[in-house]
Amino acid sequence: MTDAPKPRKTHAAKGKTPAGADAPARKPVSALTGRLHKLGIYNDADMLLHLPMRYEDETRVVSIREAAPGLPAQIEAEVEHAEITFKPRRQLVAKLRDDSGVIYLRFLNFYPAMQKLLEPGRRVRAFGEVRSGFWGEEMIHPRVLAVTEGEALPQSLTPIYPATAGLAQAALRKLVLRAFERSSLVDFLPEALRKSLRLAGWERSLRFLHQPPPEASQSALEERSHPAWRRVKFDELLTQQIQLRRAYIERRAHAAASLPAQGRLPAQLIAALPFALTGAQARAVDEIARDLAQAYPMQRLLQGDVGSGKTIVAALAMLQAAENGLQAALMAPTEILAEQHYRKLDQWLTPLGIGVAWLSGSQKKKERAAMLEKIARGEALLAVGTHALIEDTVGLEKLGLAVVDEQHRFGVRQRLALREKVAGRLPHMLMMSATPIPRTLAMSYMADLDVSVLDELPPGRTPIVTKLVADSRREEVIERVRDACREGRQAYWVCPLIEESETLQLQTAVETYETLAAELAELRVGLVHGRLKPAEKAEVMEAFLRNETQVLVATTVIEVGVDVPNASLMVIEHAERFGLAQLHQLRGRVGRGAAASTCVLVYAQPLSQNGRERLKAIFETTDGFEIARRDLQLRGPGEFIGARQSGVPLLRYADLEADVDLIEVAKQAAEELQARYPEAADALLRRWYGGRAELLKA
CATH class of the missing domain: 3.40.50.300 (P-loop containing nucleotide triphosphate hydrolases)
Known part of the structure; x- marks a missing residue:
C-alpha cells in the first residue's frame, strides 16, 4: 500500500482495551445533527466509517488546451468576463483564460456568492468535466475555488462522500478531519492475528481511504479491492460475527423445557406415511430431535427448496413436543398456507390421537371460541394459524415448540410475541424457509442460528x-x-x-x-x-x-x-x-x-x-440454491433476511460474493476474540454499532 499521511503510534490489543480507547468517539460530531443522522452518523466513530464512494484528482492542474473533452480536469485561469444571460434560460456564464486558451463555465443554479467569486480579474481553479458547448469548450456546474498565483495544490485525492440535502462535500470533509483529531484509532486486532491474516493497520487503512495520495490507484479504491478496503471489510464482518456469536450464546443461557425423543408417536406417523423420508429429511429430523432434548431453547432454521418436504419434518418435531405433554404451534404468513398446513397436520396426526386446532383472523366467533376451548382444555396439543395465534386470547402457556413458516415474512415483534406466550422459560423455535439461503448469506446473517438443509427432493417429483x-x-x-x-x-x-x-x-x-x-x-x-x-x-x-x-x-x-x-x-x-x-x-x-x-x-x-x-x-x-445465489448477486441480501434482524445492520462495505474468503476468516477470528480478547470484542462493537448494538432477539 502506498504510504498515507503518517499515523500516530497506537498499540494492538493485548487482551485489554486501553482506557477510554473509543470514548472520544462517542461525542456528537456536529450541530448538523439531523442531516448527519439521515446518513447514519451519530458520533465521531460513525463519521470515520462514513467512507468515500469515489475520488477526484485535484492534486494537479492542466492548461485549458490540455483538458480533454468528456473527462474531468482541473484548470487554473483568470476570469475575463462573467454575466447573467437569459437565453435560452437564466444562467451565469463566465469566460476564463490562461496562456493556452479560453474556456466557459456555466451555472444554471447559482447564488450571489458565486457571482462574487467569478468577478473579472480573479484567479480561480475550476474542477469539472470538459465538453463542447455553444461558445466552445465549457464546464457546467464545476467546483470553483479562488486562489492566489502559486498557491499549493492538495496533497491527496479529494474524497466524494455519500451525502444528503443541505450537507455539502466540503462540510463532510471538515467533519472527517475533526473526527480524526478527536478519535483514538486503536487497532483492536491482536497484532499476531493481524499479521497472520496479512491485514493492514486500522488507522493507516482509514486515513488512506479518506485521504489517498495522488499516486493511489483510483480503480482499486473505487472497486474496493485495495488492501485498505480489505481491512475495513474484514473488521465489519468480524464485528457482525462477534455480535451474532454473542446472540447465540445469550440465547443458550435461557431455560427451555427438555423434550427428549421418545420415538413412539413419530414412529407411528412415519409408518403411516405413503412415502419414505429422504436422507436429508431424516438428517434434519435427527438434528431437531437432539436440539429439543436440550434444556436451552433450540433456534434452528430449516431451509429447503420448493417441495423438499419441510412440513413432515416440522410435524415430527411437533410430535416430539406432544409426547412430552407440551403444546406446539405453527404460524404461517397467509391463510392459504396456514390452512393447508392445518389440513395436512390434521390428516396425519388426528389418527394418532393428537388434536389439532386451527386459528385465523377470518374465523367466525363461534368456530374461534370452540378452537380456543379445545386448546385450553388440552384437547389440542397442536395449534396452527396465521398471526391470529399471537393474540392475547390464545392460551399457549404450555408451549414447548414454536414453528414459524416463511420466517422472513414476519416481523421480529410478531415472532417474539409467539415466544413470549410462556412464562419463566422460552419455547424451542424452528423457523422454516422455502427460499433457499445462499451459503455466504447463511454464514454471515444467519450465523447465530443452527441450520438444517433439505437438499434433495422426494422421489416421484417430476422435473x-x-x-x-x-x-x-x-x-x-x-x-x-x-x-x-x-x-x-x-x-x-x-x-x-x-x-x-x-x-x-x-x-x-x-x-x-x-x-x-x-x-x-x-x-x-x-x-x-x-x-x-x-x-x-x-x-x-x-x-x-x-x-x-x-x-x-x-x-x-x-x-x-x-x-x-x-x-x-x-x-x-x-x-x-x-x-x-x-x-x-x-x-x-x-x-x-x-x-x-x-x-x-x-x-x-x-x-x-x-x-x-x-x-x-x-x-x-431449477435448483433453488443456485437460483438463490444468482438472486443474491442481483438484489443483495435484504430480501432474504427479511425483518429478522433486530441487531445486525446490512453490511455496508463487505460483499458476500467477492469477500467470501473474509467471511470464513472473520468467523474464526470472532471466536478467538470472544474467548481470548473480550475487551477488544466489546470495543469493536462500540466502534461499529455504538449504542445501537442490541443483540438479536428473534
Whole structure:
C-alpha cells in the first residue's frame, strides 16, 4: 500500500482495551445533527466509517488546451468576463483564460456568492468535466475555488462522500478531519492475528481511504479491492460475527423445557406415511430431535427448496413436543398456507390421537371460541394459524415448540410475541424457509442460528420444463392451456405483479379472468386474489383442488402453500416483473404429481438487462440454491433476511460474493476474540454499532 499521511503510534490489543480507547468517539460530531443522522452518523466513530464512494484528482492542474473533452480536469485561469444571460434560460456564464486558451463555465443554479467569486480579474481553479458547448469548450456546474498565483495544490485525492440535502462535500470533509483529531484509532486486532491474516493497520487503512495520495490507484479504491478496503471489510464482518456469536450464546443461557425423543408417536406417523423420508429429511429430523432434548431453547432454521418436504419434518418435531405433554404451534404468513398446513397436520396426526386446532383472523366467533376451548382444555396439543395465534386470547402457556413458516415474512415483534406466550422459560423455535439461503448469506446473517438443509427432493417429483415465450404469442399459450385441460390436467395463470397499485393488479386479474373464461368457454375458470374474503378464497381453492375448476387465474397469493398434484401447467404473465425467488416459488406449484409439468414465462419486450438476467437464471436451472445465489448477486441480501434482524445492520462495505474468503476468516477470528480478547470484542462493537448494538432477539 502506498504510504498515507503518517499515523500516530497506537498499540494492538493485548487482551485489554486501553482506557477510554473509543470514548472520544462517542461525542456528537456536529450541530448538523439531523442531516448527519439521515446518513447514519451519530458520533465521531460513525463519521470515520462514513467512507468515500469515489475520488477526484485535484492534486494537479492542466492548461485549458490540455483538458480533454468528456473527462474531468482541473484548470487554473483568470476570469475575463462573467454575466447573467437569459437565453435560452437564466444562467451565469463566465469566460476564463490562461496562456493556452479560453474556456466557459456555466451555472444554471447559482447564488450571489458565486457571482462574487467569478468577478473579472480573479484567479480561480475550476474542477469539472470538459465538453463542447455553444461558445466552445465549457464546464457546467464545476467546483470553483479562488486562489492566489502559486498557491499549493492538495496533497491527496479529494474524497466524494455519500451525502444528503443541505450537507455539502466540503462540510463532510471538515467533519472527517475533526473526527480524526478527536478519535483514538486503536487497532483492536491482536497484532499476531493481524499479521497472520496479512491485514493492514486500522488507522493507516482509514486515513488512506479518506485521504489517498495522488499516486493511489483510483480503480482499486473505487472497486474496493485495495488492501485498505480489505481491512475495513474484514473488521465489519468480524464485528457482525462477534455480535451474532454473542446472540447465540445469550440465547443458550435461557431455560427451555427438555423434550427428549421418545420415538413412539413419530414412529407411528412415519409408518403411516405413503412415502419414505429422504436422507436429508431424516438428517434434519435427527438434528431437531437432539436440539429439543436440550434444556436451552433450540433456534434452528430449516431451509429447503420448493417441495423438499419441510412440513413432515416440522410435524415430527411437533410430535416430539406432544409426547412430552407440551403444546406446539405453527404460524404461517397467509391463510392459504396456514390452512393447508392445518389440513395436512390434521390428516396425519388426528389418527394418532393428537388434536389439532386451527386459528385465523377470518374465523367466525363461534368456530374461534370452540378452537380456543379445545386448546385450553388440552384437547389440542397442536395449534396452527396465521398471526391470529399471537393474540392475547390464545392460551399457549404450555408451549414447548414454536414453528414459524416463511420466517422472513414476519416481523421480529410478531415472532417474539409467539415466544413470549410462556412464562419463566422460552419455547424451542424452528423457523422454516422455502427460499433457499445462499451459503455466504447463511454464514454471515444467519450465523447465530443452527441450520438444517433439505437438499434433495422426494422421489416421484417430476422435473419441470421452463419455457420463455414473448407476449406476442399469447394465443399459442392459451391453446397450450386448452390442450393440457383436455388431457384431464389443470393450469394456473398468474397475473403480473404491479407494485405501484394493488387496485391495478386486481383489475388486471379480473380482466384476464374474463378474457380466459370467454376464450376457454368449454372449461371452468376460477379467480383468486388478495381482496377476496378468506372464506371465498378457500371456496375457490377447494373447487380447484377437486378439479371442478380447470384453470385458476391468480395473483401471487398462490406463491406458497398451494399443493394441487393434478396441476401440470403454470403460466406467468409479465414474468420480467417478478423477482427470481417469486418465479421459483410460483413454478414450484406444479410438478407435484406424476404428470410432466411445464412453466411458461410470458414476457414483454424490450427486456431490461436485469429482467433478462432473471429470466435467463430461471430458465437455466431449477435448483433453488443456485437460483438463490444468482438472486443474491442481483438484489443483495435484504430480501432474504427479511425483518429478522433486530441487531445486525446490512453490511455496508463487505460483499458476500467477492469477500467470501473474509467471511470464513472473520468467523474464526470472532471466536478467538470472544474467548481470548473480550475487551477488544466489546470495543469493536462500540466502534461499529455504538449504542445501537442490541443483540438479536428473534
